[in-house]
Amino acid sequence: MRQFDVIILGAGAAGLMAAIAAGRRGRRVLVLDHAPEAGRKILISGGGRCNFTNIHTAPDRFFSENRRFCASALAGFSPRDFLAMVEAHRIAWHEKTLGQLFCDGPARAIVAMLLAECAAAGVEIRTLCTITEVGGGPDFRLDTSAGPFAAGSLILATGGLSIPKLGATGFAHDLAARFGLRIVAPRPALVPFVLEGEERARATPLAGVSQPVVAACGRARFREAMLFTHRGLSGPAILQVSTAWREGMTVGIDLLPDQGPDFLLRRKREAPKSALRTLLGGVMPQRMADAFMPAALPPGPVAAIADRALLDLGARLKSWRIVPAGTEGYVKAEVTAGGVDTAGLSQRTLAATGVPGLFVVGEAVDVTGWLGGYNFQWAWASGWAAGSAA
Incomplete structure (x- = not known):
């Protein structure tokens, strides 16, 4: 020995x-x-x-x-x-x-x-x-x-x-x-999230799209890029917040950290003839804007959309809440x-x-x-x- x-x-x-x-x-x-x-x-x-x-x-x-x-x-x-x-x-x-x-x-x-x-x-x-x-x-x-x-x-x-x-x-x-x-x-930590149901259906077509966000879970809060994947979400902001996440917890994501919740209302005043799709495409990738735009809102100029509807949409984009089904695991x-x-x-x-x-x-x-x-x-x-x- x-x-x-x-x-x-x-x-x-x-x-x-x-x-x-x-x-x-x-x-x-x-x-x-x-x-x-x-x-x-x-x-x-x-x-x-x-x-x-x-x-x-x-x-x-x-x-x-x-x-x-x-x-x-x-x-x-x-x-x-x-x-x-x-x-x-x-x-x-x-x-x-x-x-x-x-x-x-x-x-x-x-x-x-x-x-x-x-x-x-x-x-x-x-x-x-x-x-x-x-x-x-x-x-x-x-x-x-x-x-x-x-x-x-x-x-x-x-x-x-x-x-x-x-x-x-x-x-x-x-x-x-x-x-x-x-x-x-x-x-597993510093790991991508897996989504299911409606949120999975939203994320999958956006695979490869990236957006600066603020992701939060519990007391943890990170401002970095988020990346949509075929199975859910990744990117530095998501990897960071994943360490704080436990099964069943909600993750809040501010998709537009540089905008206030009334930004669509202000854009309506500035450019009433613009389409909502165009206004959203100015602050996020167009594919992402299309995915998050409510189908119930009327087409045409933003002037035709009620102020309350624009405020509600702005609030949802500022506070997108998801409950991940899990993570991609130790792999x-x-x-x-x-x-x-x-x-x-x-x-x-x-x-x-x-x-x-x-x-x-x-x-x-x-x-x-x-x-x-x-x-x-x-x-x-x-x-x-x-x-x-x-």
């Missing part, structure tokens, strides 16, 4: 960052992953350009049963800290909208950077390694396809259930539960919400308070960021916090 100081399960963003932090402290570190290569989710992120962080990272950009839990780790390793590593490796980057930082070139540069930092810190990484048993005690003992290993510290960094084609499983949740940690029910979800309950973890180190030597980081924890680099920053920060203590 080979002995290490720290064994990390998962060679993704959080696991590799934990390995770097622990290795730099002189700890003997082993990283195990069942995938054929490290950082597979990093490689496909950001359309292959890796949206590696967001300069606006703050605790209020994350969902959790404890919204303040992530504050300590985020303060300990900031977007600026990760960017310093990126720049030290001379990886070109750029800022897109809303503080999102991307690589100029392929995402593989980020994986190469992390692997180089691991190598410099003396970290051993084994891929295509299946874990058959994990035992606790003074040391954690692992039986694997590469042989038995043991370590005083074990870091769970195998992520969540999203994107199963990359090998995602509930391994971290299952193992954490075996050690007595509570699991907040996992669910299309960018991340998994829920996971290991933060009540059983240290805010500072991500250590399990009731299991000495056990740490849980990244997507496996009940901390889910907004779309746009926030989940990567949580991976870097939580991995760094655990690796600095393990």
Whole structure:
């Protein structure tokens, strides 16, 4: 049995960052992953350009049963800290909208950077390694396809259930539960909605049409683009609000966030001879205008339509309310919400308070960021916090 100081399960963003932090402290570190290569989710992120962080990272950009839990780790390793590593490796980057930082070139540069930092810190990484048993005690003992290993510290960094084609499983949740940690029910997040009935019939012909909107669910409210799909709704605004959504909840969508509810009445005064279809087509794609225009309204100039009817239509467009039938599931979800309950973890180190030597980081924890680099920053920060203590 080979002995290490720290064994990390998962060679993704959080696991590799934990390995770097622990290795730099002189700890003997082993990283195990069942995938054929490290950082597979990093490689496909950001359309292959890796949206590696967001300069606006703050605790209020994350969902959790404890919204303040992530504050300590985020303060300990900031977007600026990760960017310093990126720049030290001379990886070109750029800022897109809303503080999102991307690589100029392929995402593989980020994986190469992390692997180089691991190598410099003396970290051993084994891929295509299946874990058959994990035992606790003074040391954690692992039986694997590469042989038995043991370590005083074990870091769970195998992520969540999203994107199963990359090998995602509930391994971290299952193992954490075996050690007595509570699991907040996992669910797909940053995921498109599926509609049924009348709303599905409205959305399907509009597949591919996009519109800036404000989408809201509960206390969550996001102003970004919405995209109609063959099955329902997607686009950044919908992905964002999906993390707050639970089955049966209503989602409110302001289809015209730059217009007041009386905008059609004002347009009637300004251009009474214009057709309603034309006026709506001036503030949204024409296909969308046709789909949302009530069939009961009279054709011809808008002057022939009663003021109350125009006010009612404006109000409906400003507050389109839907109850999604569901989501596209983990296959299309960018991340998994829920996971290991933060009540059983240290805010500072991500250590399990009731299991000495056990740490849980990244997507496996009940901390889910907004779309746009926030989940990567949580991976870097939580991995760094655990690796600095393990």
